[in-house]
Amino acid sequence: MSNLLGKYAIAGVGHSKLGKVPEMGPIGMFAVAARNAIADAGLTKADVDGLITRGPDDVYCHHQRVGEALGLNVTYSTSTDNGGASQVLGVAMACMAIDAGLCNTAVVGFGRDTWSRTHRTEAARKRVNIGIQNQGEFGPEFGWFGAPSNYAVSARRHMKLYGTTKEQLGHIAVAFREHASRNPNAFFQKPLTIEEYLGARMIVDPLCLYDCSIYIDGAAAVVVTSAERAKDLKNPPAYIMGFGFGNRLSGWFEESNMLTTGAKEAGEAAYRMAGIGPDDVDTAQLYDCFTQMVLLQLEDYGFCGKGEGGPFAASGALRLGGRLPTNTSGGQLSEGHTEGMLQIVEGVRQVRHEHGPDRQVKDAEIALVSGHGGNTACQSAMILARDAS
């Protein structure tokens, strides 16, 4: 394959109503997000010939259901299965499909009714919990349930080896909440103090309530097309300068994978394709399912050394105006969890200089956007830029 540096771009972004959306299902929200993204690009339904999707795990052939809702026939389409690493992967797959001549303009998106599923009724909440966790072995029988456990053991091991503190993790949550206070779409907009963070109830010690992202209902989507075409559309393109992946499939507990993640390989590949390094990144939109995952990525993407994520976060680097303004929408910790799709949207908006002065990273030229998921094994990274060179 030829070097894809700057050949493709995100031409439009959109999302559904976010937060509590009990009146709509995940496919419906996805359709709204796709419509909004296509309109944002200044394109129409007839222009779309690719569709890459992800939604709830229990929807078979998810892309067909979304395509049905949109009344779309396309050439290139699939659903992805890398958890929260799927969304950046989907954008990269779109670039590769266009480069191979398989389609010209693809919609990539995610949508899920996670808040409604888990909060509609107390019975629904219990059903979801037990339904997910009551089958299998080597985990549930010991009370090991789901994602918080994985990041709790990572955090404790990091604390043991590097002296990372709970308060340092807290600076991640506090910084993102401060950004969310400038985002009218964020689920939590009330600023959080470090004292409130340290006093919060534990979920899985050492992780407390504010170390965990917030499940919401919502969908977001982007439109990927050639840079050539994107230049003439309604909004300035966000050029895709590089992408990369790291999949430590051997598992979170193996080797040192809970301390150094596939983000290392993902970042190295993305930087290499883009011809840049971590010092060139103006803003990062990182996959923040938990504060601990942000800490690991700050190290693995090379913004600081291994073991230095805690002091880096506590230095104020992540705040707007800091050295590396990160998750400027509030991220999944405060804006809401859409498996990283809103991180891509925010990366695009930052390099387009779309925000007002309170939320815009001044002179942002380059954004790093990441994804993470798939039983904690999968990482994806993408570099977006304001200019194609």
Add this chain to the structure above:
Amino acid sequence: MSEYTKPLPYPTIESEPFWEGCKRRELLLPQCRQCRGYWFPPGSTCPHCWSTEWDWTKASGRGRIHSFGVYHRAYHPGFEGEIPYVFAVIQLDEGPRMVSNVVNESPDKLECDQPVEVVFEDVTEDVTLYKFMPAA
């Protein structure tokens, strides 16, 4: 025995012998005949050298707490009376790591890399779980 309300393991064709071993107070690990490596969870192919020639070997039952967490929220009604409880990733002396509970010690006395040893707990007539406690 009063009714057991926590989740029970759903063994697979590849893990059944492991659970049978627990009933006999034996912690079994697959060990490769070719490279002598161990692995966990059980599977039919050695993940180190891809050999399919291997044996169930009785492990020492000794290891260290690689890391651990303390649940302060019950995600399953069976654990409501247990919180706070400790779960851990145990680094076995043989090499593999496994998820389990650390029992017989208060959570605030535990540390990463602390030595532990296996204990078995018959939770129903058919199921015995492997857990760990601080080594003597």
